Amino acid sequence: MTRLTRRSALALAAGSLATGAFAAGTFAAGRATAAEPLHRCEALIDSIGVNVHLGHRGSPYVERFAACIEALDDLGVRHLRDDIVLTGDEPAGQFERIADLAGRGYRFSLIFYDGLTPGPRVAPERFAEIAGWAGAGLVVAEGGNEPPVATRPGLAGQSAAHQAALFRAVRADARAGTVRVAGPSYIQGNVAAAQNLAAVIDFANIHAYPGAEPPETDGAGSLARFMAASRPVFGDAPVLATENGYHTALATGGAHLPISAGLRARYLPRMLLWSYLQGVRRTYLYELIASFDRGDADPESHFGLLAHDGRPTPAFRAVRSLVRLFGANAGTVAAVAADRDVTLSAAVPDLVFARFARQDGATLIPIWLGLDGWDRRNRIPLPDAPARPAEIRLSRQPRQVRLHRFDDDGSVTVANLPADRRVPVQVTDRLGVIELT
Template sequence: MAMGLLGLMNPMAQAAPERARSADSFVDSVGVAVHLRYTDTVYGNYYGLIKPKLQELGVRHIRDGGDDAQFFQKLNDLAGVGIRSLLVMDPRDGIDPARAVAIAKTVAPSIEAVEQPNEYDISGDSNWRTTLKNYDASLRAAFKSDPAVANLPMIGTAFVTFDATNTVGDLSPYVDFSNMHPLRYFPPDNDQNNAAPNNIAVETAFRAKPFGNKPMWASETGYDAGCPGVGTGITEAAQGKYVPRFYLQWFNTGLVRTYIYEFIDEKPDNCTEPEYHYGILHNDGSPKPAFTAVKNLLALLKEPGAKFTPGSLDYTLSGNTTNLRHTLLQKSDGSFYLILWQAAKSSYWPGEARSGQDIYVAPTQVTLNLATRITQATTYLPNTSTNSTGQFTNPTQINLNVPDYPLVVKLSPSSAPPPPASGGQPDLLISSTGYQAASLTPGSPVTFTAVVKNQGATATPAGTIIGVAFRDRSTANGALLTYSDTNTASLAPGASVTLTANFPWSATLGTHNVEAWVDDVNRIPESNETNNTLNQTLTVSNTPPPSGKPDLVVTSTGYQAASLTPGSPVTFTAVVKNQGTIATPAGTIIGVAFRDRSTANGALLTYSDTNTASLAPGASVTLTANFPWSAVAGTHNIEAWVDDVNRIPESNETNNTLNQTLTSKP
């Protein structure tokens, strides 16, 4: 498949409706580079920090490499929560092709692709071209000769220098995908210049040449942020704007997947080592703006398991569209997500006279003209929150102020098309799976759950069982572990139901590929009988999970209000998650205070103090304020603070707040 450019036209010049891409395909294009085996850095705090923060981010793909048993265990553990890995196989790590195959088998639940040696043109090997080609050929042959790993995609080496790309020769027989490391684009979405490295489309085409122009991955890209003006450093604010923009722009350009380098600042540093400042998290785990922006963007757009053919949106943009960029996405309920941003310089480049300083970019005024009939439009600014910033009913024209970071416009058509289903039948799929267990040690009872969605055109018949079988596909015959067969209620088109296994499975030692299979005995005729399964990986070991304390965080906030005019009642909500290692004590209040941090003393607006149920590790609960706040004119920085009065001892007492911005005006 040759690469092409997608979604780069100016929508103002559209001659026809634009076809969207699925929202979840964008989410699936997002990855992050980690260093799990660097245990002498913050990555050594895997259970207490790294794993919970990866889950909070919402990313499904990581990139790493190495040869270490504890490292492999962490990879397989992450696979159990839906995070899989691209692994670098590199002779500098002592990994020859035979060992690479053995590693891939060891981390079979985790590995989804293999990357050839990292940036080998700067390895110091004077004969690096020949060494690399021989290694790549042997690596490819070793994998293709073993049926257990033969189907793993192989990603080429990303080169640092342009000369390396020009002179390395033909590597296309050894790869399935091209690769590059497009570092330090200032800004990331400049497609006006016609020479790399200023134009991502041009560099993509250039870097693909040694790989036969096969589709492109970017296994590293990013910015060192936090020490502006030092080396190539930029401000954290600029990183927060550039990172979501390059994910979107490079998705538009046709990249299969892009990995930010990197997840977290590896070590504390007083701006002496730029390498320690590439993270989107600070070294203590607190978020930089880029982490918040990506987390919120993924939360708005994710729709795992959705299978449908996206439609087209008939629209134009008028006004100041000179530097406007966009991505058009759609979810299976028919809602479009038009994402707009300015391709503007948000900070001065390293080396410029004012290096390290942000540039104020005024929002540009753009009018969205809609020919497709829309019943509801909602705007979001994910760099700050997942809460809506505006709503419009039956709009045909919307005036927008587009900043130099993503503005998301959700557009719900008047008759949102259901996911395709032939023959007017139900179509059942598993949208997510889970389990409940006090521990994952041998003999422990494990109760499985599955969320079943009907994405067909008609409801399931009342009185007919919607059953789910839970099988261990890591065994020879896919051993049946347990099942659910008690639900006989009709499931409407588009609706979902959570089904719980009739009885628990008694855990056995090892790593299990647990399959949830809805309607496994074909009680219900469906339009598609091939999409009924979803797998999760679960590891049972003799070592119980680490002991410790709860750790409460606010993962999202929201509000309910008929309007935001002064005097209107506003009821706040907060989703609280326990990312610690033990449950909160039953009978103890999990409280949330809602304060206005835009006032001098952080005025208390309202609070929630009615929930006393125990909150298990990994579980979340939505808490609603006891009474509404009466809106006051102005812009308010609303802070939700869980356990503000310290009723519950926690492993981390510094991560209890989350802020949202809310504007009330007549």
């Protein structure tokens, strides 16, 4: 999360001005007639997190902490990521706020800085002390944030030594059964310079920003490429994307390109579903509230799901709607209708869909076209692509079929569809979720 390094290399050639950066027909088309595997809605919700900065004095996280709690409760996301900022007066300040949120059921990934970036080093030997301050909130102890190990000889070794010490400290603690260790979040050229850390991590760690590309891109911002690049460092460990998202600083001159607020609301629900379906254990969106208010040319002022003044953006509303739809109300839990198979009657280019079981017995089918919606040269949305017809086939008759369509303003419209075993639907690049009861 260091401002000097965190995204400087994430320009990606993802900032490439070419549109249509990924190949068509690479999604459901290859397995159109096979029954979709069953995913659990609660697993998707557990895979969603968001970054916060509870130790950054002067930030809205500190100055308006109570409002941030209200926003988190409204959002429905229970996993948070923060960087440890030791001031000498602990557990006052940051850790009071962390413990407060932990008491409300929030769980944290905390960054143990390695001293290679501007964040002051956090000695791994202080793990037990820090975990105690965090109450029951600490579930992931994370290595250095974006260590620049390719910039100077010896830095890769320093990063590896810090990671090994953190792993030993966690394993030696009584909390070893509940706290997992994530590796450092190496980015871009630093990944290739890093040492193999597979023996001292539980989770691989990537920052998978796609730039201005869509979540499903197979271009330079491809999630699959980020995951593959991490394998020589982390082996086959499950992956955390501890930062991901889009910014809306349309006047930026930087290489990390922006998208519009409406398109971000379109992309983020797709990103969270896509990341889950690609095997990412958890994706922490960057960030809850914009840390700064430095104008339309500053990306760091435009990553927040909340604007700097606390106003919800369309993206906030879209993520909140996704979490609410895939959640189940207390008292409604019933047996999952796992015998309801879902297939696609014919291949549809660019189509992504999946089958989820919700705790109340409903089946949810997220379905969308993984299309690029942004003109990167002119920094405006592309014209809407025509809807493509698809037909979902069910193994048994539903009582009710409803289509939830996510819109660019963050709202969701709901329409009834025929309650038949063959469900026709017009698919667009705006997420649709078919709800079967």
